[in-house]
Amino acid sequence: xxxxxxxxxxxxxxxxxxxxxxxxxxxDCLSPAEIxxxxxxxxxxxxxxxxxxxxxxxxxxxxxxxxxxxxxxRTRASFEVAAKAMGADVVNMTASGSSVEKGESLIDTVRTxxxxxxxxxxxxHGRSGAPYLAARNTSASIVNGGDGxxxxxxxxxxxxxxxxxxxGDLAGKKVVIVGDILHSRVARSNIWTLMAQGxxxxxxxxxxxxxxxxxxxxxxxxxxxxxxxxxxxEGADVVMALRMQKERQQGGLIASIRDYIRGYQLNSAxxxxxxxxxxxxxxxxxxxxxxxxxxxxxxxxxxxxxQVSNGVSVRMAVLYLLTAGRRAHAA
Amino acid sequence: xxxxxxIRGGRVVDPASGTDATLDVLVRDGVIAATGPSLEARGxxxxxxxxxxxxxxxxxxxxxxxxxxxxxxxxxATETLAALRGGFTTVCAMPNTLPAPxxxxxxxxxxxxxxxDARARVFPIGCVTRRREGKELAEIGELAASGCVALxxxxxxxxxxxxxxxxxxxAGAAGLVLSEHSDDPVLNAGGVMNxxxxxxxxxxxxxxxxxxxxxxxxxxxxxxxxxxxLHLAHVSTARSVELVAEAKSRGLPVTCEVTPSHLFLTEDAxxxxxxxxxxxxxxxxxxxxxxxxxxxxxxRALDAGVIDAIATDHAPHAREDKxxxxxxxxxxxxxxxxxxxxxxxxxxxxxxxxxxxxAALTVNPARAFTLDARVPGLGTLRPGAPGDITIFxxxxxxxxxxxxFVSKGRNSALDGTTLTGQVRYVxxxxxxxxEMEAAYA
Numbered sequence: 001x002x003x004x005x006x007x008x009x010x011x012x013x014x015x016x017x018x019x020x021x022x023x024x025x026x027x028d029c030l031s032p033a034e035i036x037x038x039x040x041x042x043x044x045x046x047x048x049x050x051x052x053x054x055x056x057x058x059x060x061x062x063x064x065x066x067x068x069x070x071x072x073x074r075t076r077a078s079f080e081v082a083a084k085a086m087g088a089d090v091v092n093m094t095a096s097g098s099s100v101e102k103g104e105s106l107i108d109t110v111r112t113x114x115x116x117x118x119x120x121x122x123x124x125h126g127r128s129g130a131p132y133l134a135a136r137n138t139s140a141s142i143v144n145g146g147d148g149x150x151x152x153x154x155x156x157x158x159x160x161x162x163x164x165x166x167x168g169d170l171a172g173k174k175v176v177i178v179g180d181i182l183h184s185r186v187a188r189s190n191i192w193t194l195m196a197q198g199x200x201x202x203x204x205x206x207x208x209x210x211x212x213x214x215x216x217x218x219x220x221x222x223x224x225x226x227x228x229x230x231x232x233x234e235g236a237d238v239v240m241a242l243r244m245q246k247e248r249q250q251g252g253l254i255a256s257i258r259d260y261i262r263g264y265q266l267n268s269a270x271x272x273x274x275x276x277x278x279x280x281x282x283x284x285x286x287x288x289x290x291x292x293x294x295x296x297x298x299x300x301x302x303x304x305x306x307q308v309s310n311g312v313s314v315r316m317a318v319l320y321l322l323t324a325g326r327r328a329h330a331a
Numbered sequence: 332x333x334x335x336x337x338i339r340g341g342r343v344v345d346p347a348s349g350t351d352a353t354l355d356v357l358v359r360d361g362v363i364a365a366t367g368p369s370l371e372a373r374g375x376x377x378x379x380x381x382x383x384x385x386x387x388x389x390x391x392x393x394x395x396x397x398x399x400x401x402x403x404x405x406x407x408a409t410e411t412l413a414a415l416r417g418g419f420t421t422v423c424a425m426p427n428t429l430p431a432p433x434x435x436x437x438x439x440x441x442x443x444x445x446x447x448d449a450r451a452r453v454f455p456i457g458c459v460t461r462r463r464e465g466k467e468l469a470e471i472g473e474l475a476a477s478g479c480v481a482l483x484x485x486x487x488x489x490x491x492x493x494x495x496x497x498x499x500x501x502a503g504a505a506g507l508v509l510s511e512h513s514d515d516p517v518l519n520a521g522g523v524m525n526x527x528x529x530x531x532x533x534x535x536x537x538x539x540x541x542x543x544x545x546x547x548x549x550x551x552x553x554x555x556x557x558x559x560x561l562h563l564a565h566v567s568t569a570r571s572v573e574l575v576a577e578a579k580s581r582g583l584p585v586t587c588e589v590t591p592s593h594l595f596l597t598e599d600a601x602x603x604x605x606x607x608x609x610x611x612x613x614x615x616x617x618x619x620x621x622x623x624x625x626x627x628x629x630x631r632a633l634d635a636g637v638i639d640a641i642a643t644d645h646a647p648h649a650r651e652d653k654x655x656x657x658x659x660x661x662x663x664x665x666x667x668x669x670x671x672x673x674x675x676x677x678x679x680x681x682x683x684x685x686x687x688x689x690a691a692l693t694v695n696p697a698r699a700f701t702l703d704a705r706v707p708g709l710g711t712l713r714p715g716a717p718g719d720i721t722i723f724x725x726x727x728x729x730x731x732x733x734x735x736f737v738s739k740g741r742n743s744a745l746d747g748t749t750l751t752g753q754v755r756y757v758x759x760x761x762x763x764x765x766e767m768e769a770a771y772a
Contacts, residue, residue: 105655127656128533128657129533129535149534213527213528213532
């Protein structure tokens with residue numbers, strides 16, 4: 001059974017929801033109660049981080065491995081800081097300079113890490129679904145740190161955490177995600193959490209970069225798809241711009257970066273159409289001047305830096321819940 | 332010569348003659364001697380086929396035996412044994428081997444191995460282009476003379492329309508059908524499953540229906556231009572069979588096949604049955620499993636005779652070829668040993684006509700590749716036809732267990748699935764070649 005009391009003594013009196021998952025692979029399977037648990041735990045972690053020392057020993061004796069098959073600076077650093085803030089031992093592995101380069105299979109790699117003593121493996125991989133393969137073949141907990149064009153659950157959870165701090169209850173709120181939705185793992189994982197919160201999600205981008213089948217009406221929220229950003233942004237409570245990868249132009253999916261900017265850059269003129277005080281978000285890294293104008297990225301409405309900071313708290317929460325679950329299971 | 336064989340009291344189904352009745356079949360000197368009621372033959376070995384269905388041995392137009400070059404996935408010996416176990420007595424071997432059969436010496440070496448190791452009748456399919464690279468034509472006349480029954484570059488579609496036109500013209504002149512995996516490689520670039528709801532959900536790159544449909548339309552137009560016989564391998568979409576129906580209605584020499592996998596499964600198999608996605612590499616196949624609407628259209632087209640043949644596209648793979656990331660997994664299913672079960676399960680469910688299914692496993696494929704011109708009567712039970720017979724229990728229910736496959740490939744998407752219909756006996760060349768072990772019943 002999970003007890004948050006050691007972290008957050010004043011408010012928690014009872015803990016009805018336990019964490020049963022071995023892994024965190026995506027947000028699509030999380031129940032509303034599980035999402036609440038992550039949010040509450042992340043808030044407790046915020047409190048820990050605000051203390052003068054900013055660290056606890058909750059994960060002492062735990063080994064967290066970051067296994068990154070793709071380049072990343074912020075996600076890996078965020079997980080590393082989160083794990084170390086709770087006293088875990090952290091080992092960083094990259095695909096280059098490892099057995100992976102010698103042709104070792106993913107399954108053998110994660111089994112080796114398990115044998116070395118990894119409790120949690122945070123994995124980023126360029127192939128959609130790779131963490132699922134890993135999770136099925138190891139008893140270590142797998143945290144999906146981004147797989148191909150599929151999912152990035154901790155990003156969606158930190159986005160939700162950030163939105164709720166500013167917007168409160170997301171039911172009926174309009175959240176516009178603009179950019180290369182089709183290839184975005186951030187967008188996909190956000191869709192599931194936001195719809196579960198009852199938000200009205202609008203996916204916006206050039207026709208070549210939009211999904212054709214993800215529009216849906218859920219039990220509470222909804223998800224719609226449009227190519228018209230000017231209309232989409234009207235009355236929005238949150239606008240999230242996604243990174244526009246320059247390769248998309250080479251791949252023929254957009255005519256030019258210039259044309260993309262014309263239709264889809266989040267600039268102050270467009271932001272003026274949103275609800276006053278609407279949040280500006282971006283999962284990073286930004287191409288300022290492409291998908292987002294600098295004055296918006298650094299404007300008053302921007303919570304982009306706060307997203308990064310909240311990411312540490314949310315990842316602490318995820319690592320904590322997974323390891324607490326493992327300990328409860330082992331006990 | 333093996334002793335006489337009398338198959339007694341089975342439901343004899345011979346689509347070529349329209350026979351569907353309880354009869355005996357007598358096999359003598361390696362060929363069908365007689366079919367009729369209450370046959371007598373002193374000293375003959377008797378197979379009691381009461382309650383069983385007796386058909387011509389199944390004919391497969393599309394299988395991968397992997398030898399030479401990929402013996403870790405399968406060999407002529409192992410895969411033809413798997414074919415027999417599945418009721419297939421004749422198998423056309425696709426040329427994606429190493430070396431590929433793009434010249435007479437390679438075909439001759441292959442035929443020697445077949446003569447030595449094959450447990451079923453194997454016909455080689457030659458390449459359309461050298462090394463199946465789609466650049467220069469293979470020596471088509473020589474391939475025909477050396478014993479190839481058809482031409483195909485298998486999973487590498489002939490992308491160049493001009494080259495395809497010349498290939499069809501030369502193949503037609505050589506009397507060979509060209510079996511084409513119809514696909515637009517540009518539209519399909521990087522695709523690993525059907526483009527649509529599931530691919531978008533899983534973040535996997537899709538293969539759009541349009542990639543197959545445009546290629547089929549092109550190939551039908553080239554068939555019309557050349558007048559040569561075109562066989563469309565494993566059609567997978569509703570629109571594909573509409574194009575084939577239209578081509579046939581205009582009298583073009585077009586035939587096509589469908590795999591049991593596309594008749595039985597949909598793109599949902601990639602997601603799996605659980606709440607969380609499985610990214611099930613066992614369900615990765617090319618062309619990809621499509622939607623339920625496509626599956627139903629394929630079944631209707633088979634019933635209507637628009638689809639000529641059920642071809643297995645048997646594609647054994649080694650364990651590590653599938654135990655990896657979905658993008659990197661090899662496409663294809665090991666399905667010799669499950670095809671009859673899937674077909675009879677569909678018949679039992681009322682989704683597929685029994686007579687159409689048996690025709691699509693026997694006489695129709697034999698005619699599509701004019702195999703009956705090489706071996707008179709192949710695919711039928713008429714007197715003088717080869718003594719190739721499949722005897723199956725149409726109602727037996729059994730659960731697929733890949734660890735019991737005789738194929739080296741255990742890559743089935745049906746492991747653990749309960750199917751109806753199971754092969755009991757297989758006769759090749761007049762001799763009993765396979766009898767299901769009692770333990771497996």
